[in-house]
Amino acid sequence: MDLALIFKYINIILREAWQRKFLCLFGFSLISYVVLVMGIFWPSKFETSATIFADNQNILKPLLSNQAAQSSVQNQTKVVREMMHSPRILKKAVENIYGLDSFESAEELGQKINNLRAKVKVKGVGANYIKVSYSDANPTETYRVINGVIDLFIKASSDEQRSESREAFLFIDNQVKQYKDQLVLAEERLKDFKAYNFDGRNSDVDTSISRLRGQIEELKISLDEDKTTIVAILKQLENESEYSSQKFKANVYGDRLNQLESQRNSLLLTYTDEYPDVVSLTYQIEDIKNTINEAAEKKRAADSSSKKTINDEGAVLNPLYQELRSRLSLIRTDTKAKEKRLIALGKLKENEYARRKRIAERGAEEAELTRDYTVTKRIYEDMLERKEKARLSMTLNIEGQGVTYRIQEPALPPLNPIGLRFLHFVVLGPFIGLFSVIGLIILCVILDRKVRFPEKLLDLNVPVLAVIPHVSTTFTQRVVRTDIITCFVLSVLIMAAYIGLAFASKVGLI
Amino acid sequence: MNGSNDKNTNIVSVKVSALEKKSAVENEISQMGEVDRFSDLELLKLKIVNGGMQSAKTLNTFRELRTQLLKKSQKKNFVCMVTSICHGGGASYIATNLAAVFALDRTKTSMLIDANLYSPSLGELIIGDASAGITDYLSDSSLNIKDVVYATGIPRLRVIPIGENSEGAAEYFSSEKMRQFIDETRSRYADRYIFIDSPPVTESSEARILTEIADMVVLVVPHGEVTQEQIEAAIQVIGEDKLTGLVYNN
Numbered sequence: 001m002d003l004a005l006i007f008k009y010i011n012i013i014l015r016e017a018w019q020r021k022f023l024c025l026f027g028f029s030l031i032s033y034v035v036l037v038m039g040i041f042w043p044s045k046f047e048t049s050a051t052i053f054a055d056n057q058n059i060l061k062p063l064l065s066n067q068a069a070q071s072s073v074q075n076q077t078k079v080v081r082e083m084m085h086s087p088r089i090l091k092k093a094v095e096n097i098y099g100l101d102s103f104e105s106a107e108e109l110g111q112k113i114n115n116l117r118a119k120v121k122v123k124g125v126g127a128n129y130i131k132v133s134y135s136d137a138n139p140t141e142t143y144r145v146i147n148g149v150i151d152l153f154i155k156a157s158s159d160e161q162r163s164e165s166r167e168a169f170l171f172i173d174n175q176v177k178q179y180k181d182q183l184v185l186a187e188e189r190l191k192d193f194k195a196y197n198f199d200g201r202n203s204d205v206d207t208s209i210s211r212l213r214g215q216i217e218e219l220k221i222s223l224d225e226d227k228t229t230i231v232a233i234l235k236q237l238e239n240e241s242e243y244s245s246q247k248f249k250a251n252v253y254g255d256r257l258n259q260l261e262s263q264r265n266s267l268l269l270t271y272t273d274e275y276p277d278v279v280s281l282t283y284q285i286e287d288i289k290n291t292i293n294e295a296a297e298k299k300r301a302a303d304s305s306s307k308k309t310i311n312d313e314g315a316v317l318n319p320l321y322q323e324l325r326s327r328l329s330l331i332r333t334d335t336k337a338k339e340k341r342l343i344a345l346g347k348l349k350e351n352e353y354a355r356r357k358r359i360a361e362r363g364a365e366e367a368e369l370t371r372d373y374t375v376t377k378r379i380y381e382d383m384l385e386r387k388e389k390a391r392l393s394m395t396l397n398i399e400g401q402g403v404t405y406r407i408q409e410p411a412l413p414p415l416n417p418i419g420l421r422f423l424h425f426v427v428l429g430p431f432i433g434l435f436s437v438i439g440l441i442i443l444c445v446i447l448d449r450k451v452r453f454p455e456k457l458l459d460l461n462v463p464v465l466a467v468i469p470h471v472s473t474t475f476t477q478r479v480v481r482t483d484i485i486t487c488f489v490l491s492v493l494i495m496a497a498y499i500g501l502a503f504a505s506k507v508g509l510i
Numbered sequence: 511m512n513g514s515n516d517k518n519t520n521i522v523s524v525k526v527s528a529l530e531k532k533s534a535v536e537n538e539i540s541q542m543g544e545v546d547r548f549s550d551l552e553l554l555k556l557k558i559v560n561g562g563m564q565s566a567k568t569l570n571t572f573r574e575l576r577t578q579l580l581k582k583s584q585k586k587n588f589v590c591m592v593t594s595i596c597h598g599g600g601a602s603y604i605a606t607n608l609a610a611v612f613a614l615d616r617t618k619t620s621m622l623i624d625a626n627l628y629s630p631s632l633g634e635l636i637i638g639d640a641s642a643g644i645t646d647y648l649s650d651s652s653l654n655i656k657d658v659v660y661a662t663g664i665p666r667l668r669v670i671p672i673g674e675n676s677e678g679a680a681e682y683f684s685s686e687k688m689r690q691f692i693d694e695t696r697s698r699y700a701d702r703y704i705f706i707d708s709p710p711v712t713e714s715s716e717a718r719i720l721t722e723i724a725d726m727v728v729l730v731v732p733h734g735e736v737t738q739e740q741i742e743a744a745i746q747v748i749g750e751d752k753l754t755g756l757v758y759n760n
Contacts, residue, residue: 016734451741452734454758459738462745465728465755466575468604469567471557 009445012452016441021487024437029494032433036498039425040505044417046142049133050150051125052080053408077124080405084132084153085117093149097141120149129408135418143413154405161404165397169390176387179380186373193369197362205356212349219342226335233328240321253295257288426502430495546637548663556634557603558610558664572611575757579608582726582754587700589692590754591724593708593717595744599732600759602631605707608728612703613666620703621659621695623670625720627679628709630672635662643673647691648682650675655694683719692723712744721747726754733760 017024054076083089090113094103103109125131132150136142199205264281271278445452454467472480553560559569579590592605605622612620623644624632633640640660642650647658647670659668672679682688696704706724711717721727727748731741745753 012734448734449737449739450734451731451736451738454731456738457731457741457756457758460741460745460756462729462750462753463755465578465757466571467758468571468600468760469565470760471565471568473554473557474551475555 008453012445013438013441016445017437020441021483022490024441025487025490025494027437027440028430028433029498030433031436032429032494032498033501035425035429035432036502036505039420039422039429039502042420042422042425043137044421045135045137045419046139046414046416047133047135047418048139048142048146048411048414049131050146050407050411051409052130052132052150052154052405054080054128054130055404055406076128077122077130080130080132080153081122083157084120084122084149087113089149089152089156090116090120093145093152096152097144097148116145116149120146139414139417143411146411150407150411154407157405162394162397165390165394169387169394172383172387172390176380176383179376179383183373183376183380186369186376190366190369190373193362193366197366199355199359199362202356202359202363205352205359209349209352209356212345212352216342216345216349219338219345223335223338223342226331226338229331230328230335233324233331237321237324237328240318240324242318242321253288253292257285257292260285260288422502422506426499429498546663547665552663557607558635559607559614560610560664561614569611572607575608576611576615579726579728579754587696587703588725589696589704589706589723591706591708591717591720591727592730593711593720593727593744593748594730594732595712595736595740596710596732597628597713599710599730599735601710601730602626602629602707604728604730604757604759605705606632606635609667609703609705610664612705613664616666618701618703619666619668619699620705621668621670623704623706624672625679625683625716626707626709627672627676627716628714630676632669632707633671635664635667635669636660636671637663640669640671641674643671643675644691645675645679645682646673648675648685648687649678655691680716680719683716683723689723711747712740718747721749721752724752727752728754729756731756731758733758 091109094109094112094116098112103112119134119136121133121135123131123133132146134142134146134149136145260281264278264285267275267278267281273279273282451457454464457464548556548558548560550560550562554563559572561569563569579588590608592601592608594601602624609620609622612618622632622635624630625644626632638660642653642658644658647653647655658670658673660671662669692704696702706720708714708717708720711721711727711729729741729744729748741756
């Protein structure tokens with residue numbers, strides 16, 4: 001909307017207003033007086049407020065770090081509101097302020113409490129600052145109510161906190177005692193268990209078993225060896241006769257014969273058969289051959305007659321045989337001993353196995369006992385720590401060092417009413433009257449579909465020949481002047497009456 | 511607005527005309543046959559444009575209107591009916607001033623016929639006693655045209671008042687005599703322009719009858735009095751062939 005159009009509208013509005021000047025004046029005065037009358041009957045409202053400080057940043061906190069359990073301060077405003085609006089505090093406040101017997105029925109008391117709840121406003125105004133405000137028609141009552149409610153709240157909150165922390169301490173203390181008993185019991189059990197457990201550890205048994213196994217294996221190998229040796233010796237003994245035979249002799253002669261023959265052969269390389277040494281050797285050879293044959297005869301004869309007598313001619317004790325017999329005997333004795341040992345070791349192994357089983361069985365029991373003990377111990381220690389924290393918190397609260405509420409800024413008796421006051425109505429009345437009338441005219445101009453702008457005629461497809469300007473004659477000017485004076489006088493009278501009425505109301509004449 | 515002003519003007523005019531009558535009687539005695547002219551002040555009081563007026567805006571507007579009407583009639587003389595959409599719409603004011611602005615031209619004369627039965631107002635222009643008017647002429651065969659034409663305080667402007675016999679005016683206006691009267695009046699002088707101050711076209715049957723007689727019709731739209739639909743209805747009643755145009759009256 002451009003400026004020209006705005007001016008055009010202003011012009012139209014002024015013209016309409018002038019046309020209905022007396023109606024407008026009447027409307028203006030009616031609305032102004034209505035506002036004034038409203039102001040006369042408008043109830044005054046007094047408000048007072050106090051600021052509560054939720055003190056959780058006490059001097060001990062940094063010193064204690066996390067040791068003392070602090071009350072949560074995350075939403076102090078909510079806590080304060082809940083507490084202040086609790087029927088307990090409000091009821092007490094109402095009783096304190098108005099007296100116990102001032103209410104005839106319980107409904108009346110309930111209504112008063114609800115009324116108080118609606119009027120007591122709690123608002124967070126900073127990290128730990130909470131503003132409590134109360135508004136009422138009576139300034140004295142406003143002051144009394146806010147002080148009463150805040151005093152009750154502070155007292156109740158500190159009592160509550162003290163009793164709370166004391167209860168917490170007692171509870172934890174009791175728990176600590178219970179856990180201590182449990183811990184002692186668990187300890188006893190574990191001790192008993194350990195006192196009656198001789199089997200040692202699992203690893204000991206394992207070592208022992210493996211050692212035994214090794215020994216058994218070795219023993220078994222050794223026995224096998226011995227058995228093989230026995231068989232070999234027996235076989236050897238079978239081949240060896242108890243006594244040394246003619247074969248021995250034959251063997252001796254055979255060697256001599258071979259020796260002589262090689263000697264003769266070497267001589268024959270150089271000499272003929274007639275050489276004396278060769279002849280000699282030939283004889284010797286012949287001789288030995290004969291001897292060998294004799295020995296062979298004798299042996300055959302001996303073999304055929306199975307039994308040989310010790311005292312047999314040429315029979316002597318065979319040393320090898322003797323040796324073998326003695327060795328066999330030794331090995332047999334040794335084997336016997338080893339077998340005995342093997343049995344013993346087997347028994348030991350069985351024992352170890354049994355021991356291991358026992359250890360495994362008792363291990364589960366021990367683990368259970370240990371677990372019991374460890375868990376109980378941990379809880380007990382934790383509880384002990386908590387108990388100390390609770391004790392500190394309790395002490396802090398008793399000493400007044402916990403989260404406390406204190407009045408940062410006390411409530412003042414309200415001197416001036418808040419909100420719209422009579423003076424506001426007196427001042428606003430004429431303005432509201434004026435703007436309402438202007439607004440109504442604007443509304444009329446907008447809603448009324450009568451043609452007020454010649455431009456509108458252009459839509460009709462009929463030529464607009466002329467727009468005749470408004471003509472004011474001297475007479476009309478005089479009439480206008482008279483009207484202006486009349487309007488002015490009327491306005492002055494209306495306003496004088498208005499101010500008079502306002503003044504009369506203010507000084508209490510009305 | 512202009513309606514109320516017109517009323518105010520009427521009141522003043524009565525007083526003025528009383529004075530005028532007094533002086534007219536005196537003049538009549540001294541100068542029979544001569545007609546006094548309105549002074550500038552009197553014209554201003556009557557809200558009639560004149561060459562010597564200070565507010566040139568209004569005068570120029572009417573001059574412009576005159577030019578437009580002449581252009582439409584192709585410089586021939588015409589019978590122009592001025593009507594409004596509602597009572598007090600300012601048709602009389604526009605008709606009077608149109609007649610006055612035509613009469614400003616020394617080569618032209620204008621005649622104003624008061625056909626506004628419901629609020630006749632042209633009597634104030636007449637200096638002296640105006641006994642008979644158009645209705646009397648139409649109903650009484652003994653009357654001559656000359657008997658009902660009156661000189662005014664404005665040079666070259668003649669007025670025919672409504673007269674005393676306004677009952678059954680619709681019938682008179684639709685009579686042959688009326689047609690003859692108009693024709694005669696128009697044809698007597700080639701430079702005579704006739705203006706009929708008519709009642710609102712949508713509210714009276716007379717206006718519709720007069721539309722038939724007139725060569726052209728000027729429809730006055732008063733400020734803030736009528737809706738667009740009312741204007742459209744009035745245009746319909748007049749008919750587009752007769753309607754020359756609209757005049758917006760502030």
